[in-house]
Amino acid sequence: MGSANPVAVRIHDRVLGLIGTALMKAELCERLTELGRQDELAPTLLELRDALNQTVVELRGIMAELRDAGLKNHAA
Amino acid sequence: MFNHERETPRSSSNDIRVVLADDHQLFRQGLKALLELERGITIVGEASDGLEVQRVSLEQHANVVLMDINMPIVDGLSATRELLRANSEIGVIILSMHHEEGHVFQALRAGARGYLLKTSRVSEVAGAVRAVASGLSLLDPTVTNSVVSEFKRMSSKQTPEDGLGQLTETEIKILQHVSAGMSNKEIAQKLSLAESTVKNRLSVLFEKIGVLDRTQAAIYAITHGIAPTAVQSR
Numbered sequence: 001m002g003s004a005n006p007v008a009v010r011i012h013d014r015v016l017g018l019i020g021t022a023l024m025k026a027e028l029c030e031r032l033t034e035l036g037r038q039d040e041l042a043p044t045l046l047e048l049r050d051a052l053n054q055t056v057v058e059l060r061g062i063m064a065e066l067r068d069a070g071l072k073n074h075a076a
Numbered sequence: 077m078f079n080h081e082r083e084t085p086r087s088s089s090n091d092i093r094v095v096l097a098d099d100h101q102l103f104r105q106g107l108k109a110l111l112e113l114e115r116g117i118t119i120v121g122e123a124s125d126g127l128e129v130q131r132v133s134l135e136q137h138a139n140v141v142l143m144d145i146n147m148p149i150v151d152g153l154s155a156t157r158e159l160l161r162a163n164s165e166i167g168v169i170i171l172s173m174h175h176e177e178g179h180v181f182q183a184l185r186a187g188a189r190g191y192l193l194k195t196s197r198v199s200e201v202a203g204a205v206r207a208v209a210s211g212l213s214l215l216d217p218t219v220t221n222s223v224v225s226e227f228k229r230m231s232s233k234q235t236p237e238d239g240l241g242q243l244t245e246t247e248i249k250i251l252q253h254v255s256a257g258m259s260n261k262e263i264a265q266k267l268s269l270a271e272s273t274v275k276n277r278l279s280v281l282f283e284k285i286g287v288l289d290r291t292q293a294a295i296y297a298i299t300h301g302i303a304p305t306a307v308q309s310r
Contacts, residue, residue: 012146012173012174013146016173017100018100020100020103020173020194020195021102021103021106023195024103024106024107024110024194024198025102025106027106027110027197027198028106028109028110031110031113031198035113044109047102047105047106050102
């Protein structure tokens with residue numbers, strides 16, 4: 001596949017992975033509701049929130065890296 | 077309201093035995109919880125790297141493995157190859173965030189019988205598990221387009237196989253005689269043609285099938301099943 005850009009790798013491995021997890025949790029909430037198992041919703045919604053929070057943290061980190069790289073290029 | 081297959085899950089000995097391989101524990105947990113709501117599917121094991129998935133799948137006699145590509149120690153593609161070397165009956169479905177065609181082709185070359193994106197709904201994943209367990213193959217519609225495009229690209233390329241279809245009846249006969257070791261003069265006599273005609277026809281024929289000389293042409297005829305029987309069995 002060649003040597004990938006480290007930012008692209010991080011977006012793929014971390015951000016997309018977390019979004020995949022969030023989608024999975026959202027679908028689980030949907031199914032639990034269909035099955036009338038609302039009592040199991042709360043922990044799944046918490047996990048969904050965790051996955052989204054981690055996504056935000058990852059994206060902020062990546063944006064900071066890109067900003068720094070942009071400033072270095074600008075200064076050069 | 078519900079799909080009957082999804083409404084009342086119960087595990088039985090006839091269930092499809094599935095192993096989940098992904099280094100993201102939260103993703104595995106979510107997928108497991110959802111697949112356990114499906115009738116006829118039992119999760120018999122989980123793995124977080126490409127080495128563990130081989131061991132767990134063989135130990136648990138898995139029918140189907142849902143495999144991520146990016147995993148530590150051994151990646152999902154190498155794990156697929158190794159696992160199928162140990163037991164070719166296992167159906168491997170790659171479940172990845174990668175939608176690039178390069179990954180899809182590598183997965184298919186490694187022996188995977190399914191390729192789905194992690195954004196697929198679990199009903200689609202369950203459908204793929206059932207399809208692969210019954211011996212079918214399944215690709216995510218998002219990646220099918222790249223596969224079809226690649227197939228078209230390959231089909232439009234000039235290959236020796238394409239050349240075979242372009243040969244006239246006379247050229248096929250000339251090729252058969254070349255593969256039988258006959259000279260241009262002998263071929264000319266046999267087909268009632270001028271020797272110079274045979275020579276010219278041979279040049280065109282070589283170009284069509286992409287070979288450089290009589291030896292290569294003879295090998296081509298043998299490998300493509302158009303050489304006379306006596307030559308093929310030699």
